Amino acid sequence: MAAALQSDRCPKPREERTAIREKISMLARTFAALIVWLTVTAAPAFAADRAKAMLDCKALSSPEFAYDCTLDIANARTGAPLEGATIVLGADMPSMPMVHNVPPFEFKPGDKPGRYQARIQLDMYGPWAIKLRITGPMRDEVVAVYQFGTEGSELRKRGGSGTRTEPQPAAKPGQHRH
Numbered sequence: 001m002a003a004a005l006q007s008d009r010c011p012k013p014r015e016e017r018t019a020i021r022e023k024i025s026m027l028a029r030t031f032a033a034l035i036v037w038l039t040v041t042a043a044p045a046f047a048a049d050r051a052k053a054m055l056d057c058k059a060l061s062s063p064e065f066a067y068d069c070t071l072d073i074a075n076a077r078t079g080a081p082l083e084g085a086t087i088v089l090g091a092d093m094p095s096m097p098m099v100h101n102v103p104p105f106e107f108k109p110g111d112k113p114g115r116y117q118a119r120i121q122l123d124m125y126g127p128w129a130i131k132l133r134i135t136g137p138m139r140d141e142v143v144a145v146y147q148f149g150t151e152g153s154e155l156r157k158r159g160g161s162g163t164r165t166e167p168q169p170a171a172k173p174g175q176h177r178h
């Protein structure tokens, strides 16, 4: 009895260290399992239902700052063209928030699956942040900065998650009308 009490109060140091090591090891395994579980659980949610958009706008000879835009949209994960979507384009200048008031433009279905067409009217040349709001078979919002000039549009910087960011050259000065 006395021996047992003594043993409880003063465990052998080696046994104590072993017990602590086992506890730490168990915690580490639990933590590793949790990380694996989080990764497996979270991955499909991030990968699913993102849109990949390719916008190409050609300047009209008149009126000034008007463009015919072709948009190709696909499921970013599967690469399948996105058909039957409603797509609204919004345009704003990142360098001049609130200065421009360009109305939203809705795309019409184009000449092949996943392709859409819209005529847009801006009010100056320069870098425009183009926001594409996609609804229908997929819901997503894609934002990218394009340089709009006398010929057409040129991608400057992609926004959103999972897309690479391209180096952004200095913006050419636009011609203001305001």
Ligand SMILES: [Cu+2]
Pocket (backbone or CB within 6 Å): 093, 096, 099, 100, 124, 174, 176
């Ligand atoms: Cu401006």
